[in-house]
Amino acid sequence: MxxxxxxxxxxxxxxxxxxxxxxxxxxxxxxxxxxxxxxxxxxxxxxxxxxxxxxxxxxxxxAKLFQKKPKEKKSTADHRAEALLKGNRPQYKPVGKIDLDQLNKPVAKSSVAPTEKNSEPVAATAVSQEQGKNEVNKVLKSEKEDKPVVNEKPIEKVETDKSVTPNKTKVEKSVEGHMTQKSVEPKVVEAPQNEEKNHDDSKKEVKADVVAEPASTISNTTTNSAVVEEKKDNGLFLTKNEKKILNTPKVNVLGKIDLSTLNQSTRPKKKSKEERRKEREEKAGQGNGQGKKKRVRINKERVDINAAANQQQNQNGKKGNNNNGGGNKNAGKKNRNRNQKPLEVDDEAVARQVKETLARLTSKSQNKKGAKYRKEKRDAVQERLNAEAKAERKESKILKLTEFVTVSELATMMNVPVTNVISTLMSVGIMVSINQRLDAETINLVADEFDFKTEYVSAEVQEAVSEEEDDENDLVSRAPIVTVMGHVDHGKTSLLDHIRNTNVIAGEAGGITQHIGAYGVTLENGRKVTFLDTPGHEAFTAMRARGAQVTDIVIIIIAADDSVMPTTKEAIAHAQAAGVPMVFAINKIDKPGANPDKIREDLSQMNLLVEEWGGKYQCQEISAKKGIGVNELLDKVLLEADMMDLKANPNRKATGTIIESSLDKGRGYVSTVLVSNGTLKIGDNVIAGTSWGRIKAMFNERNQRIESAGPAEPAIILGLNGAPTAGDTFHVMETEQEAREIANKREQLQREQGLRTQTRLTLSDISHRIARGEFHEMNIIVKGDTDGSIEALSDSFIKLSTEKVNVNVISKAVGQISENDVMLASASDAVIVGFQVRPSADARRLADREGVEINTYSVIYDAIDDVKSTMVGMLDKVKKEIVTGQFEVKQVFKISKVGTVAGGMVTEGKVHSKDKGRVVRDGIVIHTAPIDALKRYKDDVKEVATGLECGISLVNYNDLQVGDIIETFTEIEVEQKL
Structure with missing residues (x-):
């Protein structure tokens, strides 16, 4: 349940x-x-x-302790009342006889009963003590014998003054036809009940016309009246209460009075306002806890008790008439029984009190509806905050990214070291570098390994670009796209120069390829082939990855006089990841020391067997310079292309890939594209990444103007509003407005992606830096001629970061160095690195005025080496000790004003006067101090060579002993290494 x-x-x-x-x-x-x-x-x-x-x-x-408290409090009050009762009993003793004739006088209606405060001592007086009981009984008996009272008249009800209201807890007693009743508290009347048990014989002797019970108990007024009469006759001293009783007028009683008629419950039904006011004042004057409790009981049961009392009065009256006084006796017993009922009344009072408490609680809660509403509101707000925090924690495990993010960016978003991501990919057989871009499948694999979920935010934008389905009948054969990849200086560009009959190497700075190039070649047999030349330097990993993604066939060139280098292995991994067939070309076979079989052996160790060794990969030995084996290599490439059956539809909107982008001073933003499907024409609205525009002009790789470019043909286009990122896919849109909207959405997503990949300095980072002690930061602004070069350069700089020096690329863009770049560098204390670009004249003057350093390079090696040397220069130099010589102490001289001088011989090296000395005794260093004086005989010398004697004294040290070795050394500052 x-x-x-x-x-x-x-x-x-x-x-x-x-x-x-x-x-x-x-x-x-x-x-x-x-x-x-x-x-x-x-x-x-x-x-x-x-x-x-x-x-x-x-x-x-x-809860148990709380329930026991009221009972203990009540019993304590009862004990206190009993103690008070016992203390008041022996105060007044009746002396002499009671004159009943004097008591027969009628009581005037105006007589006022004493208040509860005054009735307590009177009641105490009325209660007979052990010493006075017998005397009172004897007096009553003698009076009865002398003057018996006969009840002949009907019962008369004696009415008391209406202004006097006896409390509900007080019981009234009366002597039939003789005595005036006074109010007595129930606890005081308990004593006569006990007394009644002890004196049964005296009660039996009293006859019906004289009430026996009042004779034994003697109510307040009767006893006081009798005692006062005796005292008045005997001239005794009267107390204050007794004087009040004497002053009250006497009442002549005519006939017999039934006790039940004057019972506590016989109370006037209606009172005037003045009487009720006096009653409230009297009750307020009582002031004790018991009075308050009794007053509450009167208010609670006023009406019901009056009705019940009238019925009891009639019944008791009948008993008195029929039994000749038996009713009075029963009335007395009834009074005693009523004195035993406070427990029941207290239970009702407890029930009523509980009800009132509940009512107060209910009213309190009703009065505090506002507080309850505020509490509910606070709880709702707290619950909402908890839900938001939970959602945020869940959201933090979701990576919102675009496809083809780099390994470094992915590691930053997951807040894990880059080495962990690389090792994870290596464990599953994927070789990557820190600046390599990953596809969606690889990103999902890494994210699952680190308990992250991926969400590609560019999905809806990509869906906005609709892909057209091609009909099989519209497809025609197209030229293969071949990418040449390999290690630097293994002959990639030389091979393409021989095929194209050009000299691209002469135009590249430093003799190495630093840009990805796309060339269309028509072979001797009339077939067309598109070649992509990729840089072999380690920094151009992203370029090689793009080359493998857009190509159909990959030629891996390996120098026969070298081996399979790491860059070559990386290129093979890119081709395998893209699922592209490979053809191996072993170059430089004409050089002495060439060993093609060693290359085949290295490939076999990578599970790549060539056809000569029983494998599936084609291999050709060539010499790119002399053209040996080049035609055979091309035949094998065309054979692979024929097996792939490459087709495309030229009669549709063009799609393709951005190979490279740059900023030309005369033509604006220029992009090299490779069309993969359709035909690109002048006037088309093109969108590529975050850039868009209308094509104004098109050129081929030889800068010749063309009107269109078909499938598998490279082209240079003008008209985009920016330099798109190399590797982006371009699409032709219907209208310029549609292209602009999609480009704006992509730009927003790219900005958000950049914000997510930015790492901010946290308290933990600061604490780590403080713990390491030395930490420096180097900010760099990279400007270059092409987007691919900028990407390669910036990734290489970030890769240089160490624990002591952190390199931040705060800005990278295509184009010349402008004044905005100088102002940004001045504000962020950065260095500007220009790759094959130059600053404008205004930017150079501003840089001189602001003190901003601008470095321009044409070879990527030089830029990386300079940044490394700058990082080393930022580190503090380390002091290093160089031991110069050893001196053995042969004799010790103590000279006043000079101190202790050690005389001995130089056993090793040379001792210089500017060196420091370390005293070594029994192999333990005792003291280190600079040399104070170095003398040979009496002359000061600068140095002493091995085997010569001299005297040495150390600064502030005189505890030199014979046999000590003084090791001299000098300190030099050495630059730290990264």
Whole structure:
């Protein structure tokens, strides 16, 4: 059976938050909500009871103690009243006889009964003590014998003054036809009841016409009146209360009075306002706790008790008439029984008090509806905040990214070291570098390994670009796209120069390829082939990855006089990841020392067997310079292309890949594209990444103007509003407005991606830096001629970062160095690195004025080496000790004003006067201090060579002993290494 959370926490005496936190840890028991009305399962409830049963026991024990308190308080009050009763008993003793004739006088209606405060001592006087009981009884008996009273007249009800209202707890006694009644408290009357048990014989002797019970108990007024009469006759001293009794007028009683008629319940039904006011004042004057309690009882049961009292009065009256006074006796017993009922009345009072308490609590909760509403509102806000925090924690495990992010960016977003990502990919057989871009499948693999989920935010933007389905009948054969890849200086560009009959190497700075090039070649047999030349330097990993993604066939060139280098292995990994067939070309076979079989052996160790060795990969030995084997290589490439059956549809909107982009001073932003499908024409609206525009002009790789470019043909286009990122896919759109909207959305996503990959300095980072002690930061702004070069250069700089020096590329863009770049460098204390670009005249003047350093390079090696040397220069130099010589102490001289001088011989090296000396005794260093003086005979010398004697004294050290070795050394500053 399910139980609500509210009931469970009240039962176990725990807080809501405590219970919810405990149940959240017990996730196997089910979900829990921070809601008081949430229904707990049996397992959850049992778990709470088992964990917090001690709190429940504490609550139950406290509840038991709380219930016992009122009873103990009540019994204490009873004991106090009894003690007060015993203390007041022996104060007044009756002396002499009671003249009953004097008591027969009628009591005037105006007589006022004494208040409760004054009636207590009188009542105490009326109660007979052990010493006075016998005397009173004897007096009553003698009076009875002398003057018996006969009841002949009907009963007369004696009315007391209406202004006098006896309390409900007071019982009135009367002597039939003789005595005036006074109010007596019930606890005071308990004593006559006990006395009645002890004196049964005296009661039996009293006859019906004289009331026996009042004779034994003697109510307040009767006893006082009798005692006062005796004292008045005997001239005794009267107390204050007795004087009041004497002054009250006497009442002549005519006939017999039934006690029940003057019972406590016989009270006037209606009173005037003045009488009620006096009654309230009298009750307020009592001031004790018992009076307050009795007053409440009167207010509670006023009407009901009057009705019941009238019925009891008639019944008791009949008993008195029929039994000749028996009614009075019964009335006395009834009064005694009423004195034993306070417990029942107290139970009712307790019930009423509980009801009033509940009413107050209810009214309090009703009055605090606003507080309750505010509490509910706070709980709702807290619940919403908890839900948001939970969603945020869940959101932090979701990577929002675009496809083809680099390894470094992915590691930054997951907040894990780059080495962990690289090692994870190596464990599954994927070789990557820090600046290599990953495809969606690889990103998902890495994210799952680190418990992240991927969400590609560019999906909806990509869907906005509709892909056209081609009909099989419209497809025609196209030229193959061949990418030449390999290690630097292994002959990639030389091979293409021989095929194209050109000299591209002469135009490249430093003799190495630093740009990806696309060339269309028509072979001797009339077939067309498109070649992509990729840089072999380590920094151009992204370029090689793009080359492998857009190509159909890859030629891997390996120098026969070298081996399979890491860059070659990386190129092979790119081709395998893209699923592109490979053809191996072993170059430089004409050089002495060439060993093609060693290259085949290295490939076999990588599970790449060539056809000569029984494998599936084609291999050709060539010499790119002399043209040996080049035609055979091309035949093998065409054979692979024929097996792939490459086709495309030229009669549709063009799509393709951005190979390179740059900023030409005369023509604006220029992009090299490779069309993969369709035909690109002048006037088309093109979108590529975040750039868009209308094509104004098109050129081939030889800068000859063309009108269109078909499938597998490279082209240079003008008209884009920016330099698109190399590797982006371009599409031709219907209208310029559509292209602009998609480009704006992509730009927004790219900006968000950049913000997510930025790492901000946290407190933990600061603490780590403080712990390391030395930390420097180097900010760089990279400007270059092409987007690919900028990407390669910036990734190489970031890769140089170490624990002591952190390199940040704060900005990278295509184009010349402008004034904005100088101002940014001045504000961020950065260095500007220009790759094959120059600053404008205004930018150079501003840089001189602001003190900004501008470095321009044409070879990527030089830029990387300079940044390395700058990083080394930022590090503090380290002091290094160089031991110069050893001196053995042969004799010690103590000279006043100079101190101790050691005389001895230089046993090793040379001792210089500017060196420091280290005293070594029994292999333990005793002291280190600079040399104070170095003398040979009496002359000061600058140095002493090995085998010569001299004298040495150290600064502020005189504890030199014979046999000590003084090791001399000098300190030099050495630059740290990265």
């Amino acid at each position: 399910s139980i609500r959370l509210n009931k469970a926490i009240r039962e176990l005496n725990i807080g809501l938050q405590t219970a919810v936190e405990f149940l959240e840890k017990k996730q196997e028991l089910g979900e829990v909500k921070s809601d008081l009305n949430f229904k707990l399962s049996d397992g959850q409830y049992n778990a709470l009871v088992g964990a917090f049963k001690n709190d429940k026991e504490v609550k139950n024990d406290a």
